[in-house]
Amino acid sequence: MNQNSPHHSSAWVTFTYASFAASAFLVAIGVYFLPVDLWIKGYLAMGIVMLIQSCVTLTKTVRDVHESSRMVNRIEDAKAERLLMEVSKAS
Numbered sequence: 099m100n101q102n103s104p105h106h107s108s109a110w111v112t113f114t115y116a117s118f119a120a121s122a123f124l125v126a127i128g129v130y131f132l133p134v135d136l137w138i139k140g141y142l143a144m145g146i147v148m149l150i151q152s153c154v155t156l157t158k159t160v161r162d163v164h165e166s167s168r169m170v171n172r173i174e175d176a177k178a179e180r181l182l183m184e185v186s187k188a189s
Contacts, residue, residue, distance in 0.1 A: 122150065 129142045 122146075 125146055129139050129146065132139060
């Protein structure tokens, strides 16, 4: 893991897991008690599961793109620093 990356407190991590679980549970209860036919409830449940899955995928993709751009920037910074050091040694 990157030493310079900020670390979340265990309280924050617990809060995010609890918030996700509570929201998913409450939406499931809402769909369960919705006064509609079973096939409509099934359709809504499938939509909710797909929405959760796509949110997780989107979050991971955004994080991966951000982390890869940070690595590219570090490599470019290291190359520029090395070039500057070579130029300063030559003069």
